[in-house]
Amino acid sequence: AQSVTQLDSHVSVSEGTPVLLRCNYSSSYSPSLFWYVQHPNKGLQLLLKYTSAATLVKGINGFEAEFKKSETSFHLTKPSAHMSDAAEYFCVSDTGRRALTFGSGTRLQVQP
Amino acid sequence: NAGVTQTPKFRILKIGQSMTLQCAQDMNHNYMYWYRQDPGMGLKLIYYSVGAGITDKGEVPNGYNVSRSTTEDFPLRLELAAPSQTSVYFCASGGQGMNTGELFFGEGSRLTVL
Numbered sequence: 001a002q003s004v005t006q007l008d009s010h011v012s013v014s015e016g017t018p019v020l021l022r023c024n025y026s027s028s029y030s031p032s033l034f035w036y037v038q039h040p041n042k043g044l045q046l047l048l049k050y051t052s053a054a055t056l057v058k059g060i061n062g063f064e065a066e067f068k069k070s071e072t073s074f075h076l077t078k079p080s081a082h083m084s085d086a087a088e089y090f091c092v093s094d095t096g097r098r099a100l101t102f103g104s105g106t107r108l109q110v111q112p
Numbered sequence: 113n114a115g116v117t118q119t120p121k122f123r124i125l126k127i128g129q130s131m132t133l134q135c136a137q138d139m140n141h142n143y144m145y146w147y148r149q150d151p152g153m154g155l156k157l158i159y160y161s162v163g164a165g166i167t168d169k170g171e172v173p174n175g176y177n178v179s180r181s182t183t184e185d186f187p188l189r190l191e192l193a194a195p196s197q198t199s200v201y202f203c204a205s206g207g208q209g210m211n212t213g214e215l216f217f218g219e220g221s222r223l224t225v226l
Contacts, residue, residue, distance in 0.1 A: 009152065034214075043116070043202060043217030044155075090154060100215065102147075102154040 004033070004074075004091045006103040014111045019063075019078040021106045023091030026072065032094035033074045035065055036102075039087045047089075050074060061085070086110045114138050118203050118218035125193040125225045133188040133221050135203030143206040144186040145170075145215065146178065148199040155202065161186055193225045 007022040025031055035047040048059025055067045061084075065076045074091060091103040119134045137144065142163045147155040157170030161180040175197060177189045186205075190197060200222050204215040 041219070043219045044204075044215070045217070046214045049214065100157075102156075104152060104154040 003101060004093045004103040006089075006091050006106050008106050009104065010107045010109070012109040012111060013081045015083055016080050019076070019081045019085065019108065021076040021089050021091075021108065023074045023076065023103060024072050025074060025091075025093055027093070033065075033067065034092040034094075034100070035059065035063070035074075035076050036090045036092055037087050038090065038105075044090065047076070081108075081110045083110050083112065116203055116205055116216050116218040118201075118221050120221060121219065122222050123224070125190075125223065127193060127195065127225060129193050130189065130191050131193070131223075133190070133201055133203075133223075135186045135188065135218060136184050137186075137203075137205040137216070138184065139205060139207075139216065140183060141205035141207050141216070142183065143215075144180065145204045145206075146176070146186070146188045147202045147204065148172065149202060149220075150199050158188065158201075190223075195225050197223065198225045199223060 003026050005024045033050045036044040037047050038044045047063050048057045050057045050067045058064045063078050065074055067074050088105045088107050090105050092100045116137045145160045146158040149155050156172045158176050159170055159178040161167045164180050164183050167178050167180050180186050200220045202220050203218045206215045
């Protein structure tokens with residue numbers, strides 16, 4: 001079975017400082033991995049996706065993630081946090097059953 | 113652009129009541145999904161559909177039923193509501209090929225069962 005583990009339930013950063021949201025995956029084969037963002041009282045929106053074409057994936061709003069097979073990780077980063085980045089972030093994997101498996105989420109707080 | 117539309121946004125039910133959560137998409141997507149989101153638990157898949165007339169169970173289907181008579185609509189029915197079904201429900205749709213991973217979500221339906 002394939003799953004993802006988000007290592008932090010809550011991350012707090014100051015505006016203008018880097019963001020790191022950590023995700024590890026477990027899979028017996030190369031997975032498809034994604035990051036989604038959920039702003040308060042809204043649905044989820046795709047940030048970026050990894051499908052084996054390139055290990056460094058760039059997404060919307062300045063976010064990027066690097067697939068590291070040796071570490072089974074897919075961490076989400078952004079060089080400089082903005083107040084509008086405050087949201088819940090989900091690491092997601094493709095189960096191969098035409099559905100996605102979601103991690104438990106990381107709530108990002110951005111302090112002024 | 114309407115995208116994925118869910119109704120109602122909020123509902124309070126009494127134990128044992130039934131209701132249907134409506135979901136409609138206008139993107140001509142074949143794949144549609146119902147997820148529930150509990151605090152700190154991420155999203156759990158309830159049911160999904162790969163096209164009109166075809167549905168399948170997800171991870172947590174008990175207490176729910178779905179139908180898919182058209183490409184656009186994918187209603188979720190709760191029979192005999194229980195407090196354990198208090199949650200936020202999200203409908204989503206996606207195009208061909210799930211390894212694209214891009215699902216489009218509605219804004220959610222918050223259900224409370226008392």
